[in-house]
Structure formats: C-alpha cells, structure tokens
Amino acid sequence: MLLAQVEGFLEVARRGNVSRAAEAMFVTQPTLTARLHALERELGEPLFARTRRGMKLTDAGRAFLPYAERAMRAVRDGRQALADARSASAGRLVLGAAPAVSTYVLPALLQRFAGAYPRVEVAVRTGHSEDVLQMLLREEVQLAMVRALRHPDIESIPLYEEALVLVVPPGHSFAERSKVGIADVASERLIFFDRTSSYYELTQAFFLSLGVTPREVMELDNIESAKKMVQRRLGIALLPRTAVAGELAAKTLTQVSVTDAPAVSQKIVVIRRRDQGRPSGTVAAFLNLLRDSDPAAVA
Amino acid sequence: MLLAQVEGFLEVARRGNVSRAAEAMFVTQPTLTARLHALERELGEPLFARTRRGMKLTDAGRAFLPYAERAMRAVRDGRQALADARSASAGRLVLGAAPAVSTYVLPALLQRFAGAYPRVEVAVRTGHSEDVLQMLLREEVQLAMVRALRHPDIESIPLYEEALVLVVPPGHSFAERSKVGIADVASERLIFFDRTSSYYELTQAFFLSLGVTPREVMELDNIESAKKMVQRRLGIALLPRTAVAGELAAKTLTQVSVTDAPAVSQKIVVIRRRDQGRPSGTVAAFLNLLRDSDPAAVA
DNA sequence: ACGCGGCCATAGAAAACGCCTATAGCTAAG
DNA sequence: CTTAGCTATAGGCGTTTTCTATGGCCGCGT
Numbered sequence: 001m002l003l004a005q006v007e008g009f010l011e012v013a014r015r016g017n018v019s020r021a022a023e024a025m026f027v028t029q030p031t032l033t034a035r036l037h038a039l040e041r042e043l044g045e046p047l048f049a050r051t052r053r054g055m056k057l058t059d060a061g062r063a064f065l066p067y068a069e070r071a072m073r074a075v076r077d078g079r080q081a082l083a084d085a086r087s088a089s090a091g092r093l094v095l096g097a098a099p100a101v102s103t104y105v106l107p108a109l110l111q112r113f114a115g116a117y118p119r120v121e122v123a124v125r126t127g128h129s130e131d132v133l134q135m136l137l138r139e140e141v142q143l144a145m146v147r148a149l150r151h152p153d154i155e156s157i158p159l160y161e162e163a164l165v166l167v168v169p170p171g172h173s174f175a176e177r178s179k180v181g182i183a184d185v186a187s188e189r190l191i192f193f194d195r196t197s198s199y200y201e202l203t204q205a206f207f208l209s210l211g212v213t214p215r216e217v218m219e220l221d222n223i224e225s226a227k228k229m230v231q232r233r234l235g236i237a238l239l240p241r242t243a244v245a246g247e248l249a250a251k252t253l254t255q256v257s258v259t260d261a262p263a264v265s266q267k268i269v270v271i272r273r274r275d276q277g278r279p280s281g282t283v284a285a286f287l288n289l290l291r292d293s294d295p296a297a298v299a
Numbered sequence: 300m301l302l303a304q305v306e307g308f309l310e311v312a313r314r315g316n317v318s319r320a321a322e323a324m325f326v327t328q329p330t331l332t333a334r335l336h337a338l339e340r341e342l343g344e345p346l347f348a349r350t351r352r353g354m355k356l357t358d359a360g361r362a363f364l365p366y367a368e369r370a371m372r373a374v375r376d377g378r379q380a381l382a383d384a385r386s387a388s389a390g391r392l393v394l395g396a397a398p399a400v401s402t403y404v405l406p407a408l409l410q411r412f413a414g415a416y417p418r419v420e421v422a423v424r425t426g427h428s429e430d431v432l433q434m435l436l437r438e439e440v441q442l443a444m445v446r447a448l449r450h451p452d453i454e455s456i457p458l459y460e461e462a463l464v465l466v467v468p469p470g471h472s473f474a475e476r477s478k479v480g481i482a483d484v485a486s487e488r489l490i491f492f493d494r495t496s497s498y499y500e501l502t503q504a505f506f507l508s509l510g511v512t513p514r515e516v517m518e519l520d521n522i523e524s525a526k527k528m529v530q531r532r533l534g535i536a537l538l539p540r541t542a543v544a545g546e547l548a549a550k551t552l553t554q555v556s557v558t559d560a561p562a563v564s565q566k567i568v569v570i571r572r573r574d575q576g577r578p579s580g581t582v583a584a585f586l587n588l589l590r591d592s593d594p595a596a597v598a
Numbered sequence: 599a600c601g602c603g604g605c606c607a608t609a610g611a612a613a614a615c616g617c618c619t620a621t622a623g624c625t626a627a628g
Numbered sequence: 629c630t631t632a633g634c635t636a637t638a639g640g641c642g643t644t645t646t647c648t649a650t651g652g653c654c655g656c657g658t
Contacts, residue, residue, distance in 0.1 A: 001302045001374065002301055002302065003300045003301065003302055006374075017604095017605080017606095018605080018606060019604080019605070019606080027646080027647095028646075028647065028648080029605090029606075029607095030606090030607080030608080030609095030646080030647080030648085030649095031645075031646055031647075033606065033607065033608090034607095034644095034645075034646080035645095037607090038644095038645095043378065043381050044381075044385070045381055045384075045385060045579060046576050046577065046579070048576070049574055049575050049576030050576075050605090050606065050607090051574045051605095052604095052605075052653080052654055052655070053604090053605075053654095053655090054604095054605070054606085055605095055606085056574060056575070058575060058576045058579060059384065059390075059441070059575070059579055059580050059581070059582060060381055060384055060385070060579050060580060063380050063381060063383075063384045063390065063580070064377050064380065064381055066377075067373050067374065067376050067377025067380060068373075068377060070369070070373035070376075070377075071370045071373035071374050071377070074366050074367075074369035074370035074373055075300065075305075075366065075370050077366050077369075078363050078365075078366025078367060078369075078370070079342065081362045081363065081366060082342050082343075082344055082359055082362060082363055084362075085344075085358065085359050085362045086343070086344060086359070091358075091362065142358070275348055275350040275355060276348050276355070276357060276358075277345050277347075277348035277349070277357050278345065280344060280345070280357060280358055280359050281358050281359060281362070282358070283358060301616095303616095316634080317634080317635065318633085318634070318635080326617075326618090327617070327618060327619080328634095328635075328636095329617080329618075329619085329620095329635090329636080329637080329638095330616070330617055330618075332635065332636065332637090333616070333617080333636095334616090336636090337616095349634085349635065349636090350634090351624080351625050351626065351633090351634070352625090352626085352633085352634070353633095353634065353635085354634095354635085
C-alpha cells in the first residue's frame with residue numbers, strides 16, 4: 001500500500017471529485033483514478049460509489065476514513081518531529097560533564113543554548129571524567145565535556161586548554177613579589193582538592209617533575225571549598241583558571257605566576273560515541289554552539 | 300513514501316540488523332537497504348548509524364520511531380475495520396421501517412440478525428413510509444422497509460405481500476358463517492386506524508371500489524389499539540396479517556374471508572439509495588438475511 | 599433536441615522504480 | 629591471515645506508475 005494512495009483517498013473523500021483532487025495533488029486525473037483502484041483492489045472493497053456528480057464514500061470508505069487520516073497524521077507529525085530535531089527547535093539533549101566544567105563553564109554555555117533553542121530539554125549529569133566516559137559508553141549521555149582521554153569507541157573535539165593557576169589570598173607576600181620560584185611555592189602550605197580527581201594527580205605530577213615535594217596541608221573534595229580556604233589564608237592552591245576567574249576579577253584571590261616552572265594545564269574536550277553517525281539535531285546544535293564560542297571565555 | 304519503507308524501518312529498528320529484518324519480511328537484504336536509503340533520503344536525515352555489528356538508531360531515528368509505529372498501526376487497524384465491516388462482524392446498521400413493519404416483522408428479524416452478528420450496533424427509525432423514504436434520501440438510514448413506492452434515486456427489493464385480513468371478535472356472527480359477503484361487511488361497524496397511514500387509504504379504496512360506503516365508527520392511530528377495540532366487540536377491522544398473527548393463533552381474534560371481494564394487500568419492500576454502490580458490510584448482511592428468510596413468516 | 603461541459607474510466611507508450619543476484623568493502627574474531 | 633558477518637553497490641530485468649489522448653456517460657442550457 002502506498003501512502004500516496006491513502007492520501008489520494010483522503011483528498012478525493014474530502015472533495016468528492018477525482019479531477020479536483022488530482023489537480024490539488026499535482027498529478028493527472030487518471031493517475032489518481034488508478035491509485036484509488038489499486039487501493040480498493042488491495043483492500044478488497046470499493047471505497048467510493050461513482051455517481052454522476054462525483055465520488056461518494058461507501059460505508060466501507062467511511063469505515064476506513066478515520067484510519068487513513070490517522071495514518072497520514074502520524075506520518076506528517078513524524079516528519080515534523082524530524083524537522084524539529086534537525087533544527088534542534090525541539091528535542092532533548094543529555095550532557096555529561098566533569099565537575100569543574102559543569103560548575104564553571106557549562107552554566108554560561110547552557111544559558112546561551114537555552115536562549116537559542118528554548119524548546120529543547122537539557123539534562124546534565126556530572127562526574128569525574130572517567131565516570132562520565134562510562135556514562136557516554138552506556139549511552140546515558142549523548143555528549144560529554146571532560147579532560148582529554150582516549151577510548152577506541154569515542155571521538156574527541158578539543159574545547160579549550162584549562163590552565164591551572166596558582167592563587168594566593170590578597171595581600172599574600174607572593175602577590176607583591178615580581179618573581180616567585182618553585183622553591184618558594186614548595187615552602188608554602190598547599191591546598192589540594194579531591195584526591196580522586198584528575199586535578200590531584202596532575203598537580204602532584206607537576207611538583208614531582210620539578211623535584212619538589214609539596215607540603216600538603218589540606219585536601220578538599222571540591223574546588224569551591226578550596227577557594228574559601230585560600231581566602232582564609234590557610235594556604236595557597238593550584239586551581240583551574242575557569243574556577244577562579246570570578247575571584248580574580250573581584251580581587252578576592254590573586255594569581256601568581258611561577259617563573260621557573262612550565263605552565264601546567266590540561267586539555268578539555270567534548271567526546272562523543274563514534275557509532276552514532278553524524279551528529280544531528282540537538283547534539284549538532286550544541287556542538288555548533290561550542291565551536292562558535294570560546295568556552296573558557298564565556299564563563 | 301512507501302508504507303513498505305516505514306515497515307522496513309521498524310523491522311530494522313527492532314532487530315538492529317538489515318539482513319535478519321529482510322529475511323523476516325521476505326525480501327533480500329539489498330532491497331531492504333534500498334528502502335531504508337530511500338526513506339532516509341526522503342526524510343533528509345540518517346535514521347540509522349551503520350556500525351560494525353549492525354544498524355543502530357540515530358537520535359533522528361529514535362525521534363521518528365513512535366510516529367512510524369503509529370502510522371503502521373493505523374493502517375493495520377483500518378484494514379481490520381474493513382474486514383470487520385465486510386464480514387459485518389462489527390459496525391453499525393441504521394434501518395428505517397414503517398410502523399407495522401417495525402412492530403410486527405422487525406423484532407423477529409433483528410433477533411436473528413443480532414444472533415448472527417452480535418457486535419453490530421443496530422438502530423431503527425420508525426415513521427410512515429413516505430417519511431422513512433425521506434430519511435433514506437437524507438441518508439439518515441441505510442435501508443428502509445416500507446410499502447412499495449417509487450423514486451428515481453432508490454432501488455427496491457420486494458420483501459413480502461402484506462395481506463389485509465378482516466378480523467372479528469371470537470364468537471362474532473361472521474365467525475360461524477361459511478359465507479360473508481361485502482354487503483355484510485358494510486353493515487358492520489368498522490374500525491380504522493391512522494388516517495395519515497397508507498393503510499387507511501388502502502382500506503378506503505377497497506370499500507369504495509366495491510361500491511360500499513363503510514360505516515366508520517372509530518379511527519385509531521395504531522394497530523394495537525385497533526385490535527383491542529375489535530376484541531371488545533366495538534367493531535370489526537381490516538388489519539395487516541402480520542399484525543394479527545399472534546391473536547389469530549391464540550384465538551383471541553378470528554379471521555373471516557369475504558367471498559365476493561378480491562384479496563387486498565400491499566407490497567412491502569426494502570429500499571436503498573441507488574448511489575451507494577454495491578451493498579457492503581452490515582447492509583449486505585441484513586439484505587442477505589432478508590433474502591434467506593420469509594419476513595412475513597418469521598414474525 | 600442537441601451539443602457542450604464536466605465527470606470518471608480506459609488505452610497505450612514511455613519512464614521510473616523496485617527487486618533480484620552477485621559482489622565489493624569493511625571490521626572483528628578466530 | 630583468513631573467515632565470517634555486516635551493509636553498500638552494481639547491473640539487469642520485470643513490473644508499476646505515470647503521462648497523454650480518448651471514450652462513455654449524463655445533465656444542463658441553448
């Protein structure tokens with residue numbers, strides 16, 4: 001059964017006239033006649049009674065009518081749903097994000113996204129990069145923004161380089177000095193956060209590579225607390241730039257560059273399952289938004 | 300868009316595998332692949348992501364899925380509705396009937412019909428033959444059982460000959476006489492019913508044609524009352540045979556033949572609009588039942 | 599009365615389409 | 629390194645669909 005036949009049936013049923021219906025459907029009248037005949041043959045029942053002044057539904061036709069309408073409506077709605085999905089004018093987007101991304105970068109991005117696609121439902125799931133990767137592999141999220149990591153089933157798009165910066169409380173002795181060396185840092189009390197996070201390892205590796213054993217004085221499980229500790233002068237910390245941008249601007253924390261140490265940073269990427277084909281709909285829309293903005297800057 | 304494509308989409312979505320789905324649909328794998336491609340091309344969006352181990356729905360495919368299911372279900376249900384209508388195993392039948400038919404003939408017929416087609420909804424509208432004809436022309440009823448009348452837009456099928464019989468109360472002098480002539484009848488008090496009914500004209504014409512002026516003593520608007528009047532010995536009446544069959548059998552009324560007068564009767568037919576094509580479904584079922592039974596006898 | 603116009607059905611030819619078999623291309627697993 | 633299991637592609641064939649042109653029917657208006 002062709003949908004064109006069903007559509008022709010409906011059109012003729014509405015107009016009671018094959019010729020007009022054919023015209024409206026941009027086919028010739030014999031074509032439409034043939035479609036109707038084919039449909040009637042397939043259904044084994046005349047759908048129309050042919051009269052002098054046109055086509056009139058038979059009882060069978062009347063019985064079939066609502067189903068034909070339902071079928072056409074379903075197809076029409078399906079097309080619309082696809083169009084919506086394509087333009088991302090509606091749909092659902094499930095993101096995963098590492099905590100630092102989720103807290104300091106995502107809000108501004110999602111604000112822009114929600115403004116552009118108000119009818120899209122957005123969900124965010126947070127976790128350490130490795131956990132978020134698992135969510136992606138289990139298809140619990142469609143995209144994830146995490147630190148760069150590799151896995152055969154995923155592809156990554158670089159987002160930004162997240163620098164770890166040394167922050168000290170305002171008025172700290174480092175703040176006035178023109179030169180702060182790694183040795184100076186090692187003599188300070190250090191505040192770390194979240195031993196289970198990749199930041200911890202990264203920071204540790206940083207000091208160890210320089211032959212410095214950091215004096216760990218405190219370990220917190222979230223960045224926000226770490227910032228508070230620094231502000232209370234309990235130590236200094238190496239924190240993601242995006243996480244302290246606000247405090248630096250408000251001058252409630254001060255950034256210090258270490259002259260004799262390389263910049264430490266980690267790459268933040270957005271990852272996606274390879275087996276999902278080309279990104280489409282809300283996913284594509286979000287990726288475009290990422291491409292068009294500097295995620296580290298919008299925050 | 301071909302329904303076969305939608306069906307293929309659903310089958311592949313379910314199985315995640317073109318080859319198996321093709322097998323299940325009794326087509327070759329390339330055929331099904333082509334259908335999917337055509338559908339994706341028409342919708343302008345890949346519905347599946349091709350992976351090493353088969354076909355996986357894309358987000359777009361997932362969005363389209365429920366609509367595809369809905370469309371297929373609508374078509375399937377439509378077919379079923381037609382099949383039901385054809386076998387008259389379900390549906391609706393709206394009948395019109397003249398009062399005498401409705402009261403004395405239809406009940407037995409409908410009892411049989413309802414037994415054969417228990418899921419068919421039956422509605423009966425009653426009125427004088429001319430009114431019922433109008434209902435039919437306005438398509439308020441699908442069939443009507445009335446006295447024979449003609450109209451260019453209807454076709455009639457003869458049902459039975461309804462004889463008008465002279466009935467007298469038990470013990471009436473006529474009941475014992477071997478011969479009752481029209482002159483005898485004229486001397487009796489006569490009971491008529493319903494001046495607006497065709498029976499009235501018919502009965503009047505009968506007497507007039509014989510040069511007899513009936514002594515009308517009473518006119519009622521329904522047959523049932525007329526029978527009661529005769530039983531109470533208020534007169535004698537010429538009534539439809541089908542309407543008095545019960546009383547004759549129970550001997551609460553007695554039939555008398557008039558020797559010197561022709562039998563008077565009228566044809567009862569079932570009528571139908573000409574422009575409705577071949578009867579189908581419940582209508583055909585009822586017509587078959589009429590053809591297979593003697594309506595005057597079943598009562 | 600008679601032609602005209604509007605209706606659906608039919609005929610025949612050209613084009614398009616769908617289906618098949620066979621095969622290629624790819625990847626994962628043995 | 630082959631094999632097995634996917635889907636995609638190619639080419640040929642048969643059917644279907646579509647078109648134009650025409651037929652037949654009936655009602656309407658001149």
